Amino acid sequence: MRIALIGYGSVGKAFARLLESQRKRFPFRITAIQTRKYTAYDPKGLPIDPEWGPPASVPEFLDKAQPEVVIEITSLNPVDGEPAISHIRAAFARGLPVITANKGPIAHAYASLRAEAAAHHILFRFESTVMDGSPVFNLVRNNLPGVTIHGISGVLNSTTKVVLAEMAQGRSLADGVRLAQEMGIAEADPAYDIDGWDSAAKTAALANVLMDANVTPQMVERTGIGAITPEEIQAAAAAGFVITLVSRAKREADGSLTLTTRPERLPEDDLLANVDGTSNVLLLHTDLMGTQGIVSVTPGVEQTAYGLFADLVDIAQQL
Numbered sequence: 371m372r373i374a375l376i377g378y379g380s381v382g383k384a385f386a387r388l389l390e391s392q393r394k395r396f397p398f399r400i401t402a403i404q405t406r407k408y409t410a411y412d413p414k415g416l417p418i419d420p421e422w423g424p425p426a427s428v429p430e431f432l433d434k435a436q437p438e439v440v441i442e443i444t445s446l447n448p449v450d451g452e453p454a455i456s457h458i459r460a461a462f463a464r465g466l467p468v469i470t471a472n473k474g475p476i477a478h479a480y481a482s483l484r485a486e487a488a489a490h491h492i493l494f495r496f497e498s499t500v501m502d503g504s505p506v507f508n509l510v511r512n513n514l515p516g517v518t519i520h521g522i523s524g525v526l527n528s529t530t531k532v533v534l535a536e537m538a539q540g541r542s543l544a545d546g547v548r549l550a551q552e553m554g555i556a557e558a559d560p561a562y563d564i565d566g567w568d569s570a571a572k573t574a575a576l577a578n579v580l581m582d583a584n585v586t587p588q589m590v591e592r593t594g595i596g597a598i599t600p601e602e603i604q605a606a607a608a609a610g611f612v613i614t615l616v617s618r619a620k621r622e623a624d625g626s627l628t629l630t631t632r633p634e635r636l637p638e639d640d641l642l643a644n645v646d647g648t649s650n651v652l653l654l655h656t657d658l659m660g661t662q663g664i665v666s667v668t669p670g671v672e673q674t675a676y677g678l679f680a681d682l683v684d685i686a687q688q689l
C-alpha cells in the first residue's frame with residue numbers, strides 16, 4: 371500500500387521506523403513525503419532519510435505522489451486547525467483515505483470532515499490525536515456499541531505534568547519547559563502546552579467525536595498553569611493535594627455541554643492525580659458501562675506512531 375506523509379518530524383520519523391520494523395509482515399510503503407521545505411518521491415518506497423527535492427503545494431504533491439492513503443502529521447495549530455484541515459480536504463477531493471495525529475482538524479472541523487468523508491465513502495481515522503496511540507476513539511467505535519458518553523475527565527498533557535513535577539521540586543516553570551523540550555514531548559511552541567491550548571484542543575476533539583459536540587478549543591473554558599508557583603504546589607502537597615491540569619467535558623441535564631481545562635487541586639488518592647511522569651489518564655463516564663478508564667504509561671513518540679499504524683491496518687483491511 372502506497373502511503374504519502376504530509377509532515378515529517380518526530381512522529382513521521384518514528385512511524386517510518388515502525389513500518390521498517392514491520393516490513394516482513396505488513397506491505398506498507400512510504401512512497402512520498404512533503405514538509406514545509408521539501409518533497410521526496412519513490413514509488414518503490416523511500417528510505418528513512420530520503421533525498422529531498424523542491425517544495426510543492428499539497429495538491430501538486432498528492433497529484434504527483436498518487437498514494438493510496440494520506441497521513442497528515444504537520445504541526446498543531448490550535449487556533450484554527452489550518453492548514454491541516456485543507457490538507458485533509460485536498461486528500462478527500464482525490465478520494466483518498468486520511469489518517470491524522472494532528473488534533474487541530476478534529477478539534478475545529480470534525481463534524482464537517484466526518485460528513486465529507488461519509489458522503490464520498492472515504493475512511494478517516496485519527497486515533498493518535500489524543501493520548502498518543504492508546505485506543506480511545508477506536509475503543510469506543512469497536513467495543514462500546516450503544517453506549518452514550520455523558521462525561522469525560524482526563525489529564526492529557528504530558529508537558530504540564532513534567533513542568534509541575536519539576537516545580538514541586540522547587541525548580542522554575544522555565545526549567546520544567548526546558549526538561550520537557552529535552553524529552554521531546556513539548557509542542558513546537560511550548561506556550562500551547564503551558565497555556566492549556568493543547569489540552570483544550572484535546573477536550574474539544576474528545577467532545578466532538580465521543581459526545582457529538584460541534585465545538586472548538588476556543589469554546590473550552592481554559593486556564594493554563596503559567597500563574598502557578600512552586601510554593602503553591604509544595605503547600606498543596608503538604609496538605610495531601612496534587613495540582614494538575616485537568617480536562618473535563620460534561621453533558622448537563624438541559625443538554626448543554628460544559629467544557630473546561632484548568633489546573634485543579636485534587637486529593638492525592640484521586641485517580642486523576644495518580645499517574646506519574648509523562649503518563650496520561652482518561653475517564654469516560656457512560657450510561658451503560660459506568661466509568662471506563664484508559665491509562666497510557668509513559669507514552670512516547672513510538673506510541674503515537676503505533677496509533678497511526680493501527681489506523682493504517684484498519685483502513686487496509688477495509689479497502
Ligand SMILES: NC(=O)c1ccc[n+]([C@@H]2O[C@H](COP(=O)([O-])OP(=O)(O)OC[C@H]3O[C@@H](n4cnc5c(N)ncnc54)[C@H](OP(=O)(O)O)[C@@H]3O)[C@@H](O)[C@H]2O)c1
Nearest residue numbers: 377378379380381405406407443444445446471472671674
Ligand atoms: N510528538 C508527539 O509525541 C505527538 C503526540 C501526539 C500527536 N502529535 C501531533 O502530531 C503532529 C506532528 O508532531 P511532530 O512532533 O512530528 O511535529 P514536528 O516534529 O514539529 O514536525 C512537524 C512536521 O510538519 C511539517 N509541516 C509543518 N507545517 C507544514 C505545512 N504547512 N506543510 C507541510 N508540512 C508542514 C514540518 O516541516 P518542516 O520540517 O519543513 O518545518 C515537520 O516536518 C502534530 O500535530 C502533533 O500535535 C505529536
